[in-house]
Amino acid sequence: MKDKSRYTTISIPVQLNEKMKKKIEGTGFNSVSSFVIYVLRQLVSGSPENAKGFTKEDEKKVRDRLKRLGYL
C-alpha cells in the first residue's frame, strides 16, 4: 500500500530551513517537509485563488451567494 519511492529529496539553503522551522512553530505543521509540501502544492494547484477560472469576479459571486445565505 505504501510507496516510499513517490518522494524525493530537494535541497534548500540551511538558512531558509531555519526560518521555516521558526515559521511553523505553534502551527499544525510538524516538520519543515510538511510545510514545504503544503506550500508547493498550494502554489501549483491547491488554492482557489490560483485554481483555473477562479477570478476576482468569481470571488464576488461567492461573496454574493454567501450573503444570500446569511453568512455575510
Next chain:
Amino acid sequence: MLVIGLDGATWDIINPNIARLPNLGKLISQFDHYTISLKQKPWSASVWCSLFSGKTPEEHQHLDFVKDGKIQTRDDVKVEFIWDILDKSGLNVKALNIPFIVPPYNFNLEFDPPGHGVPITQEELNAEIDLVTKKVLNILSQEKPDLLIAVYTALDKMSHLHWGEPALIDYYEKIDQAIGPIIDSDDQVLILSDHGFTDYDSAPIQTLPKITATGNELKGDHHPDAIAIAKNIPFKITQPIDLFNGLYNYFNQGKK
C-alpha cells in the same frame, strides 16, 4: 476506504423516510449506524476542519467561511489534514468537494463545483449531486485510492432553504439513488454528516439569521446531532476529531 459526507444530514429525515431511501436503508439494516452528538458548535466550516484535521476549534481556529470580511482559503487554515499526512506517507488519497472553505477544497484532483461552490438555485443544488457522483464514479473506474473522501455539500443549502417541504425529502431520495453504486463499490464505507438539521425556530443554536441580508427566509438551521453509517469501519466517531484519529491509526501512520 470511502468516506462520503452528507452535509447536514439528519436521522430526523432519514428514519421516517427510510422506505424511500433504499440504499441508506440497506446499509443501516446491515451495518453500524449511530448519532454523533457534537460538543462543538454545529458549524460546517469548523466541523469539517475538525473531522479531517483531528483538531478542536480551539486548536485549528478555523471558525467560519469568512473572517474579518475575508473569504477564508486553504492558506488561512494552518493545519495538516489527513490527506496531507497520508499522501506524504505514500498512500493514494483523494478528497473531493470538502466544505471547510468555499469553494470547497479538492486534493489530488480537479473539480468545478456548480454555483461557484455555493449552490443556491434548484438547478445548481441538483447539479451538485450529479457532478460529485460522476466524479467519484469516474475516479473509481480508473483506480482504487486507499482513501477517497467526497462530500455532497448542497444538502445543507437545501435544508436551510426547504426545511419542512416535500422538496427536501425528494432531495434525500436523489442522494440515495446517487450513492447506490458508490457504496457498493467498496467494502469499507463511512457515511457521515457534520451536523444535523431542524426547523429554524427549534434549532438549539441559530447559526444564520432567519432573514438574510438579501431578504431570503431560511426555514431550517443546524442541530448538533450528526449521523454516521459505518460499513466495516474499524473505529467509532463520538466527536469530529475521532474521524481523523481513526483514519490515522487505521492507515498505520505511527505516532501522531
